[in-house]
Amino acid sequence: MKKIILLLMIVNVMAFGRETPKVRIGMVLSNLENPFFKEMEDGALERARRDNVSVEVVSAEDSPVRELQEIRRFIDEKVDVLIVNPTNSHAVSRGVILANEAGIPVITLDREAVRGDVASHIGSNNLLGGNLAAGYLKENLDRGAKIVELQGNTETTASLNRSRGFEQGSLGELRIILRENADFKREHSYEIMKRVLREEIDVDGVFAHNDESALGALRAVEESGRDVVVVGFDGTDEAEEAIIQGRLDATVKQNPYEMGYMGVESAIKLTKKQWVNRKIDVGVYLIDKKTLTK
The missing domain is CATH 3.40.50.2300 (Response regulator)
Incomplete structure (x- = not known):
């Protein structure tokens, strides 16, 4: 009997260690070949790891057509939240509206959407x-x-x-x-x-x-x-x-890492029905040789 109980405890621990993430976030970035957006991805994935959240990051390769295809796929897969760094502030509006119709909250990073309901925009001034x-x-x-x-x-x-x-x-x-x-x-x-x-x-x-x-x-x-x-x-x-x-x-x-990090953090809050800021400014400042070599 003791052996059976011990075996069940081991199975439970193993199952817990492999717990499937309960929150799924779809993230479409405009171009992952640009180091700016790679930093944005790094920030998003770091925040996701903290809460065992699943974030799938894809590149639109600066194509509004591909961007919409990826947004449609995420909608079909019923992700909990959609995060988009738009390739085009006008063209992305179609995808935002489709997500709205599907009841999926949308967060934009760096670039805004001109139409559709966006739960939070995170970017610079x-x-x-x-x-x-x-x-x-x-x-x-x-x-x-x-x-x-x-x-x-x-x-x-x-x-x-x-x-x-x-x-x-x-x-x-x-x-x-x-x-x-x-x-x-x-x-x-x-x-x-x-x-x-x-x-x-x-x-x-x-x-x-x-x-x-x-x-x-x-x-x-x-x-x-x-x-x-x-x-x-x-x-x-x-x-x-x-x-x-x-x-x-x-x-x-700018701070693209913070944009990505805050994007996922805001997405997690939305899944918990918590309040998020409609606009989050991550700040900008000018740097030159004097400021970098102080």
């Missing part, structure tokens, strides 16, 4: 970030300096607000001679800046909407031998290293 970038260029360049703005995907709220914030901060002091959509891509940014510099357009500074674009622009500037101040946005490890090396001038630091 992109207006402030754009303003900080303008402030740095004003401090380090003469009044009337000529600036190239390399926008991200202009169908995302993140890019639109960075541009608005930058324009507000530039008024009367910086001259934006070119705005072009680099789609948050390093190679696109490189090609744009290479063309601009080849045409010998007088450029004093660059504001890029993310660090991938900033590093692409920096490559073109370094190849040209011109003296151009380059400011990025995100604060990736590679960008910070380039700043320490004295190559990149500055970047607006």
Whole structure:
């Protein structure tokens, strides 16, 4: 009899150790090849491990079509919460509305959805970030300096607000001679800046909407031998290293790890019918060589 009881205890312990997660979260990120979104994934998975929550993370590969396919799949699989970092703030609205109709709460990260009911949006103050970038260029360049703005995907709220914030901060002091959509891509940014510099357009500074674009622009500037101040946005490890090396001038630091972490934390609260903030600001600040080498 004692042997039977002992055997049952062992089986129970083993079953407990392999307990199936009770909460399932579907997470669609715009592009997992971008280090910014990899950090977002890391934060989400770390928070999931704490509570034995199942989070399946997939990449939309910057395709609104694929994004909608993944959202539909998660809806069909009846996940408890859907977390989305939109590829396109307009296109994602269809998926948000479908999730609403299925009774699945939606959380957005970094970029907002323009339609549909979102339980919580977690991101940065992109207006402030754009303003900080303008402030740095004003401090380090003469009044009337000529600036190239390399926008991200202009169908995302993140890019639109960075541009608005930058324009507000530039008024009367910086001259934006070119705005072009680099789609948050390093190679696109490189090609744009290479063309601009080849045409010998007088450029004093660059504001890029993310660090991938900033590093692409920096490559073109370094190849040209011109003296151009380059400011990025995100604060990736590679960008910070380039700043320490004295190559990149500055970047607006975000916290994608915290976005992912808070996204899953808010999702867990929703499954417990707990209150969550409709908007969570993870903060932004500007970093340059002085702040990184203190």
